[in-house]
């Protein structure tokens with residue numbers, strides 16, 4: 351395990367150095383803004399400090415795997431031929447499915463844009479923008495109808511009309527999210543838990559959430575981590591815990607969990623960091639149910655990365671379906687410019703969002719979610735192409 355410290359004027363530059371040295375598998379253990387130089391606080395320069403770690407073995411393994419995959423098969427025995435035959439059939443099946451999928455989405459987009467033709471350009475343009483954002487077709491249709499109904503009663507023109515249409519559209523977008531539970535930690539439950547697959551940003555986000563409890567709300571907070579798979583994961587949480595001056599209990603088995611619960615008896619809140627795998631193990635979940643009354647004591651956030659495909663997000667939600675999810679956290683907003691999938695997911699599963707995270711900086715890169723902000727986000731960057739009226 352290699353652990354290195356980087357200092358650069360911007361996060362981007364620091365991350366470039368990290369990637370250069372440690373590769374894509376590098377884990378950011380800590381990042382913070384520091385100030386250097388200056389006299390009495392004057393002329394001080396802002397710098398970003400990043401502590402990163404990587405296991406050089408992983409990169410080597412990856413390269414080896416790539417090399418092996420590229421090699422032509424050596425054996426020619428019949429069982430191998432049989433395997434090849436099956437593989438071919440599977441690949442063909444996949445190709446057909448893939449083509450079908452493309453065709454379906456083509457038809458959907460043709461139908462959608464044809465249907466938008468009935469609308470005035472001032473309505474159609476933002477609808478096309480939402481379509482490009484990946485907003486589900488049924489939502490697009492509803493938005494179109496909603497706008498058209500109101501459009502007939504508008505008597506402005508030009509810029510004023512465009513502004514009114516956009517205001518109405520924002521109202522529509524936040525309106526249909528309005529009855530979903532939104533907002534960050536409620537502090538009604540002692541335990542706050544983050545679940546999700548590896549690498550989505552659970553630990554980083556947990557630290558951001560805990561910072562609010564410790565710094566802004568001055569609460570007595572403890573950390574539990576059940577992510578004992580990678581040493582770096584424990585170290586990463588401990589680094590954040592150190593910065594916040596919060597004790598960490600590392601839980602390897604159920605007994606440890608009981609001890610941790612006992613240790614944090616008179617704490618206000620306990621933030622639990624997890625590794626996704628444990629929660630796919632039914633026995634582990636059942637055992638936990640015996641210690642903690644999940645419904646009463648636990649607020650659980652499922653963390654999803656906005657850089658994932660919508661289908662993958664759906665699969666993840668399916669995997670965690672045995673657990674009562676309070677709200678989602680959508681991470682890595684800064685790495686994408688299409689936000690439709692998160693709205694589709696929330697609408698489909700009738701589960702709202704706690705937070706959206708916007709970068710690697712702890713604790714600042716986090717926004718508490720609400721319907722209006724998400725509505726705004728969907729229309730971010732939209733401009734009418736030409737004066738429509």
Ligand SMILES: Nc1nc2c(ncn2[C@@H]2O[C@H](COP(=O)(O)OP(=O)(O)O)[C@@H](O)[C@H]2O)c(=O)[nH]1
Nearest residue numbers: 378548549550551552553554682707708709710
């Ligand atoms: N760009 C970006 N990166 C993030 C964000 N949240 C977390 N990360 C990064 O994603 C990587 C994995 O985060 P981590 O918290 O360890 O994920 P975990 O495996 O789910 O606990 C780290 O490099 C984080 O700095 C975010 O909002 N934006």
Ligand SMILES: [Mg+2]
Nearest residue numbers: 552553577583
């Ligand atoms: Mg983690």
